[in-house]
Amino acid sequence: MAIKEKQSTKKSRILEYLKESHKWENYVFLFFAVLVLVLGCLILTGSLVVRENFWLIGSHPKVFAWILVAISAVFTLYALYPFFKPAFPEFKKITWLNFHKFVGNSVRVLLFITIFALLFFLYDSFITQILARIIS
Numbered sequence: 001m002a003i004k005e006k007q008s009t010k011k012s013r014i015l016e017y018l019k020e021s022h023k024w025e026n027y028v029f030l031f032f033a034v035l036v037l038v039l040g041c042l043i044l045t046g047s048l049v050v051r052e053n054f055w056l057i058g059s060h061p062k063v064f065a066w067i068l069v070a071i072s073a074v075f076t077l078y079a080l081y082p083f084f085k086p087a088f089p090e091f092k093k094i095t096w097l098n099f100h101k102f103v104g105n106s107v108r109v110l111l112f113i114t115i116f117a118l119l120f121f122l123y124d125s126f127i128t129q130i131l132a133r134i135i136s
Helices: 002-009 013-019 023-045 061-092 099-135
Strands: none
Touching: 023 061
């Protein structure tokens, strides 16, 4: 009876291992996910051609490439999740601006960007005029 109780309360070692955060393994996993993404993109763009007589893939290379891209996206999210996991509780602590303050700050930022864009445009035209007079 005691043996059965120990077996029923014993957790799966595989699930325990998967729940742990292994930083370097996630880097390797992410690296392979990016390689799979590149392979899928190369097939989609036609840079990498799959022979027609290749088993299972040759008749539908675009479908295989989209499957590779989808798998890569899922694996990338899986590899990056442990890095972003500590940030999720912090999002709950954020207090956002109300609508009027948000619009006011957005207008200020756009005005600031516009002024600097005009300033750089004027500097560029001024320098271009000076250089044109020096060269001719």
